[in-house]
Amino acid sequence: MSGGVDSAVAAARMLDAGHEVVGVHLALAQSAATLRESARGCCTIEDAGDARRVADRLGIPFYVWDMAERFREDVVEDFVSEYAAGRTPNPCLRCNEKIKFAALLDKALALGFDAVATGHYAQVVEVTDPAVPGGLRRELRRAVDPAKDQSYVLGVLDADQLARSFFPLGDSTKPQIREEAAARGFSVAKKPDSHDICFIADGDTRGWLAGRLGERPGPIVDVDGTVLGEHGGAHGYTVGQRRGLGLKVPAADGSPRYVVSTDTRTNTVVVGPEELLGVDVIEGDHLRWCGPVPVGEQRVGAQVRAHGQEIPATALVEGGDGIPGRVRVHLDERVRGVAPGQSVVLYAGTRVVGSATIAATGSRGAAVD
Structure with a gap:
């Protein structure tokens, strides 16, 4: 529970669905501010207080888990080192991969919980698959509201993480969530959304990096x-x-x-x-699959920004048998401003196939740099 409206309604919906719910706020800042300085910031003492008030209203236990050191190492320092190497990382994907659905989920499982639910706008759908134990497989799909869809930043989840994840807001729009929060009497119903990048509250990425890298x-x-x-x-x-x-x-x-x-x-x-600026070939590594690994050439949709356009493409996964995996994506049309370090997320219809970190880009008929 971040202290925002989305996670508040997510907790309420999980409770309504009959689950035993415990609210957890992640303390990710090593020196949390008392108050928000802008809509970009998060993880302040004010946010923790907002989350606690929602938990009290729902009548559920509430805890603050300190993961500031893990967040610093896996997200903030990764962000700095990627920029120092000339790449452009997405810290939200890294946070989901390393913190919310790894460190948080691992600790939850160790304490006897079954799953983690968040306020992300995405959907999890169970489908029949005789190839998996139990005959059912969970798929990650886009949210109903395209303006709020966050499946892109969840494209780093693997099948095991997805099996223990719930996204109860995926069938709703943001205005509906705010109306529901108001009807439930949540004080955060009109609270502004936080924006990327959460640990750079003023939005001056270049200035923040200069302070770290000189x-x-x-x-x-x-x-x-x-x-x-x-x-x-x-x-x-x-x-x-x-x-x-x-x-x-x-x-x-x-x-x-x-x-x-x-x-x-x-x-x-x-x-x-x-x-x-236009490229139509992307090579990616650090492959993460939300379900079965694609075999051979596959027609997919490729998205390279959190709220970017999905481009029809053909993807071919290379590697295996001890060889580090890579994926080569041929886009049907050229896309501007694609940089190494960004992520490409692949879709089959509304289903998220998986993701890769962009290692190189180029044009068909020319060398990929």
């Missing part, structure tokens, strides 16, 4: 190597970025420039025209 001035160059300006550290830029470049030399045709690549080894940021 200022490292280096050149901003065009694709021919001509120096156009200077930056404070290549780790503060990501593919597709347009704003904040501070270029003093305009393009010959006056068109805007975008970051097309970064190299943290040489501390160089390369910019170019918009047409250089």
